Amino acid sequence: MDKKVTVVGAGNVGATAAQRLVEKALCDVVLVDIVEGVPQGKALDLTQAAAIEKHDAKIIGTNSYEETADSDVVIITAGIPRKPGMSRDDLISTNAGIMKNVTTQVAKYSPNAVLIIVSNPLDAMCHVAFETSGFPKNRVIGMAGVLDSARFRAFIAMELNVSIENTHAFVLGGHGDTMVPLPRYSTVSGIPITELISPERIDALVDRTANGGAEIVAFLKTGSAFYAPASSAVEMTKAILYDKKQILPCAAYLQGEYGINDLFIGVPVKLGKGGVEEIIEIKLTDDEMARLKKSAAAVEELKAVLAKLK
Template sequence: MGRPKITVVGAGNVGGTTAQRLAEKDRYDVVLVDIVEGVPQGKALDIVQAGPVCGYSSRVVGTNGYEETAGSAVAVITSGIPRKPGMSRDELLATNAKIVKSVVTELVSRSPDVILILVTNPLDAMVHVARRVSGLPKSRILGMAGVLDSARMRAFIAAALDVPGPDVQAMVLGGHGDTMVPLPRYTTVKGRPVSELMSKDTLDGIVKRTRDGGAEIVGLLKTGSAFYAPSAAAVDMVEAIMRDEKRVLPCAVLCEGEYGLKDVVVGVPVKIGRSGAEQIVEYELTAEERAALDVSANAVRELCAAVDRLTA
């Protein structure tokens, strides 16, 4: 038995770093796919050459096609274009929907048992597109957003309280973006509710900064967007699946009645194991939290309707 194969589509900053983090686990064969000739091959070679120094012997292959991806257990899809200045939301939607559509079709035809993790933005709408074209059960199509948003919130809380980041647990629901719903009531430091450890104003400030987390980094970098934390979050999901961890992580999946949400892809707590999204875990929400989640779900519904219109 060889190692399980993980495919990463898109060899930009997020995809390249995801492939690197997976190689460093020393448990997987990694295939890095990109349409730009030479880029996935070059990055794969670079990652392999770091192996003797970093202590791993993972096989990493870069390719411009999909033959090498056959038999993948999980595929992380990062391909797509970032939103450029002056570009309308509809243009971004239509372009990335087209990219995701073709990527998913190529992957599923060669790896019928694959579990897809989408990273391409607008995230929730891309999960919707992948569902539509793949024909896969909903448990095998997940969007990476909540793990990243929670990580940002955890990092800000850890810095404010001067505690180790891993000691902070947080849960962020909803769509990825302006309508995300952080849950301070379910946010703890070594088991203690964060509300006992900081003022409401400080916490509100952190919630706002979490919501603007991606934009803050884009503003600082000027060209490009975050990739260290997004790749770490995607790999966390891959590991939860491949190691059958049954951990509860916030992911964008199709809701069919959970949280009162029907037929919409939105970020919710999900128990993740070897078969993907094994169960949506329902937290008790206050009326205010539920209302915020409804607003978020409606924003995603509008996006999905726009995608359907643009790609019909």
């Protein structure tokens, strides 16, 4: 195929993203992981599935970056999950080191790629990738808003017993409990959900969305969500590879938009072959803006932790 995507990290999110990319026949894929044998084995398994899934996309598993050269998009999922007894600062420190090493290699072999960051804490890892790669801001994007909006859409569809295809939703802000779901801009076949759902139920859906990841972790006990995060990264990748000019909520680097400077924050953006081609500024109420600023302050705290690590 004429399009190539690298997925760094062959864990649940990375491997599922690789699977969806090839089975949608969007591109050839290189799956990279530091654990010898894991990316090779998963790539071989997916290659054997191709005969049944009926696609000709190629997938390669490797422990090095040479075969990733000239990728159009690189999805970075590498990093460790937060473990019992580990502070947020510990998680940032460890994953920042991983992100720096990965991004250095990616930038070396694919200097024109668009980076989609999935690793947590997401907003902080976007800053590490941005500063390490030296890429322009439009080519470093965080996957958060697409996932959070998908969760909101799912809960809206469940609440109203309607097709999820009829739902649209926007969730802005940082990826965490300070995210900002926007019911006014969330619709079912163009009808704002504020016309269809009571304020009390909307508040419940908003709260469930903000805690969507934690709810899954509580069920799984020893893992976290990966199907929806992988789908979200693939949705963004498709928009970039095929220059779809799709409006999606993503973590983008703001320089004055929404009154926020020098931070990666989830906002509506136009995604095309250049990555973020436009940041869409929508009108927010005073309350919505206050919540967005609160979310930005939380990201600023993460950025301050990164500064201490230098």
